[in-house]
Amino acid sequence: MSTSTIGVPLTRVVVMGGTHGNEMSGVCLVKKWIKDSSELCRETFKAEPFLANPRAVERCVRFIDQDLNRSFSMEKLSASECENDPYEIKRAREIYQRYGLNLSSADFIFDLHNTTSNMGTTLLYCKLDDYLALHMARYLQINCDDASLPCRIFFIDIPEKDNVYLQNIAKHSLTLELGPQPQGVTRADILIRMKNLVNCGLDFIDVFNQGKEFPSFETEIYRVASKMHYPRGADGEIQAFIHPKLQDNDYLPLNPGDPMFKTIQGEDIFYEGEKTIYPAFINEAAYYGNNVAFVVTEKVHFTVPTLRLKH
Amino acid sequence: MSTSTIGVPLTRVVVMGGTHGNEMSGVCLVKKWIKDSSELCRETFKAEPFLANPRAVERCVRFIDQDLNRSFSMEKLSASECENDPYEIKRAREIYQRYGLNLSSADFIFDLHNTTSNMGTTLLYCKLDDYLALHMARYLQINCDDASLPCRIFFIDIPEKDNVYLQNIAKHSLTLELGPQPQGVTRADILIRMKNLVNCGLDFIDVFNQGKEFPSFETEIYRVASKMHYPRGADGEIQAFIHPKLQDNDYLPLNPGDPMFKTIQGEDIFYEGEKTIYPAFINEAAYYGNNVAFVVTEKVHFTVPTLRLKH
Numbered sequence: 363m364s365t366s367t368i369g370v371p372l373t374r375v376v377v378m379g380g381t382h383g384n385e386m387s388g389v390c391l392v393k394k395w396i397k398d399s400s401e402l403c404r405e406t407f408k409a410e411p412f413l414a415n416p417r418a419v420e421r422c423v424r425f426i427d428q429d430l431n432r433s434f435s436m437e438k439l440s441a442s443e444c445e446n447d448p449y450e451i452k453r454a455r456e457i458y459q460r461y462g463l464n465l466s467s468a469d470f471i472f473d474l475h476n477t478t479s480n481m482g483t484t485l486l487y488c489k490l491d492d493y494l495a496l497h498m499a500r501y502l503q504i505n506c507d508d509a510s511l512p513c514r515i516f517f518i519d520i521p522e523k524d525n526v527y528l529q530n531i532a533k534h535s536l537t538l539e540l541g542p543q544p545q546g547v548t549r550a551d552i553l554i555r556m557k558n559l560v561n562c563g564l565d566f567i568d569v570f571n572q573g574k575e576f577p578s579f580e581t582e583i584y585r586v587a588s589k590m591h592y593p594r595g596a597d598g599e600i601q602a603f604i605h606p607k608l609q610d611n612d613y614l615p616l617n618p619g620d621p622m623f624k625t626i627q628g629e630d631i632f633y634e635g636e637k638t639i640y641p642a643f644i645n646e647a648a649y650y651g652n653n654v655a656f657v658v659t660e661k662v663h664f665t666v667p668t669l670r671l672k673h
Numbered sequence: 674m675s676t677s678t679i680g681v682p683l684t685r686v687v688v689m690g691g692t693h694g695n696e697m698s699g700v701c702l703v704k705k706w707i708k709d710s711s712e713l714c715r716e717t718f719k720a721e722p723f724l725a726n727p728r729a730v731e732r733c734v735r736f737i738d739q740d741l742n743r744s745f746s747m748e749k750l751s752a753s754e755c756e757n758d759p760y761e762i763k764r765a766r767e768i769y770q771r772y773g774l775n776l777s778s779a780d781f782i783f784d785l786h787n788t789t790s791n792m793g794t795t796l797l798y799c800k801l802d803d804y805l806a807l808h809m810a811r812y813l814q815i816n817c818d819d820a821s822l823p824c825r826i827f828f829i830d831i832p833e834k835d836n837v838y839l840q841n842i843a844k845h846s847l848t849l850e851l852g853p854q855p856q857g858v859t860r861a862d863i864l865i866r867m868k869n870l871v872n873c874g875l876d877f878i879d880v881f882n883q884g885k886e887f888p889s890f891e892t893e894i895y896r897v898a899s900k901m902h903y904p905r906g907a908d909g910e911i912q913a914f915i916h917p918k919l920q921d922n923d924y925l926p927l928n929p930g931d932p933m934f935k936t937i938q939g940e941d942i943f944y945e946g947e948k949t950i951y952p953a954f955i956n957e958a959a960y961y962g963n964n965v966a967f968v969v970t971e972k973v974h975f976t977v978p979t980l981r982l983k984h
Contacts, residue, residue, distance in 0.1 A: 390911075390937060391937070393910060394937050397908075422961070478855040478857075478858055542855075544789040544853075544855035544856060544858075544958050545855060545856055545857065545958065546789075546856065546958035546959075546961060547789055547855075547956055547958045547961075548911070548914045548956075549914070549915070549917075549920060549956065550914045550915060550916060550917050550920065550934075550935040551917045551920070553914065553937065554935075554939060557937070597708075599704060600701075600859070603859045603860070603861045603864065604860070604861060605861060606860075606861050606862045609860060609861065609862070623861075624861040624865075626701060626702070626705050626864065626868070628865060645858055645859075645860065647855050647856065647857035647858045648857075650733070650857060650858075
């Protein structure tokens with residue numbers, strides 16, 4: 363297996379919170395770090411805390427006009443500015459100017475999120491060949507204080523040109539998605555878990571920058587396959603909700619014939635697919651708007667090459 | 674012990690959902706019953722489903738301008754109308770006209786709510802002498818399908834003239850507060866539990882209307898004593914959150930010296946009161962705005978007199 367190398371140390375590291383203004387772990391941590399960022403210092407760099415959507419944070423809502431984390435399309439970022447652009451489009455341009463343009467782009471972005479789903483610690487990435495993100499994920503799985511909690515790798519396989527996520531503007535990135543936590547609520551256990559994960563990720567970058575070689579490994583990842591929608595009636599209303607036997611079972615196998623939805627009348631609706639799937643983001647509050655009951659993933663194995671700085 | 678009597682059967686019964694537009698159990702059930710209310714029919718009456726805050730429901734938010742469930746003050750309801758009144762004040766007047774004026778006022782209102790707190794089934798009432806509500810609560814505790822789940826009586830002791838809750842406009846009322854459920858999420862188990870509770874409550878009214886006498890009983894209620902606030906810094910930011918050992922322990926005793934908050938730095942803050950309290954609405958999302966970390970209740974015993982229709 364070949365070795366993957368990176369030319370220069372990662373010195374421009376950003377910790378983003380409040381990309382969604384009501385996902386409170388990142389909001390609280392980044393606000394704290396903006397006041398005192400000493401915790402983000404390492405020998406080889408100092409990470410920068412950044413509040414991505416301050417107006418949404420102020421109102422404790424996911425977004426003002428549209429989802430900021432779906433606003434980073436190259437088409438929109440490069441379009442000419444317009445007074446009537448949605449707030450998040452304007453904000454995405456500002457963030458892109460600051461952290462995304464090629465010469466000055468961030469080496470690494472942590473994007474801190476919460477979900478109402480029972481997803482434990484989810485490490486989400488979008489670029490198949492971002493081996494640095496995968497080595498960091500492995501490092502978090504092994505070294506972080508909360509290793510006893512499930513810590514899974516979630517892969518959204520999108521061509522870079524179609525990627526509209528904030529994390530896409532950096533050279534390398536990882537989205538931390540912690541749950542379950544209701545929108546607008548801060549749970550201390552999840553807050554501390556996220557703090558530990560970020561610190562552990564910064565340690566990884568520091569060790570990498572200092573020349574440590576990370577050996578090849580094989581890993582299990584949950585790759586997005588499709589989305590499962592709520593059944594809706596002719597009037598547009600949802601007819602059936604996540605079945606109690608599926609609720610909170612993120613990442614566990616859903617087999618053909620298993621109960622999937624329950625109607626308000628109490629009837630069961632079963633999963634009728636042909637193969638086992640691994641649901642994630644089950645009953646996520648923010649996904650009702652797009653009628654997504656859960657994200658369908660398949661479990662795949664993937665070999666990550668050895669990683670080191672180019673000598 | 675004396676007997677409490679009620680002069681006439683309860684025939685005007687209302688089931689309110691969506692008083693808070695993002696508390697989904699009541700929203701879903703009431704929308705369903707508006708389309709087909711046959712489930713709300715009993716021998717002696719037919720209950721009426723009513724969506725209290727349709728604009729908030731449409732946007733899936735708690736309220737548009739201000740909390741509808743704090744908008745029923747007699748002062749505001751009787752003030753002259755004004756174009757610039759907040760939406761919820763206008764809506765409260767409409768609801769009051771329809772269900773609250775003396776001659777036509779509702780005999781009973783169920784007000785359906787959810788909480789992000791781990792409060793199981795909470796039966797909330799505000800009028801100490803609403804013995805009918807207390808007999809219904811007892812009936813729900815004994816008869817409803819979900820009797821195995823904790824089902825507690827929660828009493829807010831406010832003089833009627835200061836009461837700003839929707840439930841206050843009816844002759845008798847009970848607020849059903851089910852959790853934990855994130856805002857904007859429908860959990861099937863909680864939806865079905867609420868449906869069963871409402872049906873069981875309607876059964877109680879029907880049996881009462883048919884002349885059944887309900888004997889006196891002694892009950893345990895959680896009476897609101899005060900509110901516990903989050904510690905905030907000079908900059909207004911919350912300094913410490915609900916301690917993991919208190920989180921989800923609604924209605925369990927919090928003793929002097931028990932951990933209560935945890936700071937972002939990881940330090941514990943202890944409860945320093947002199948007597949045991951029973952926290953409820955622990956880490957409720959909607960209460961951050963008023964800086965309420967939890968509601969302090971004390972457990973008291975109360976004897977409810979025999980209840981029957983006046984012959």
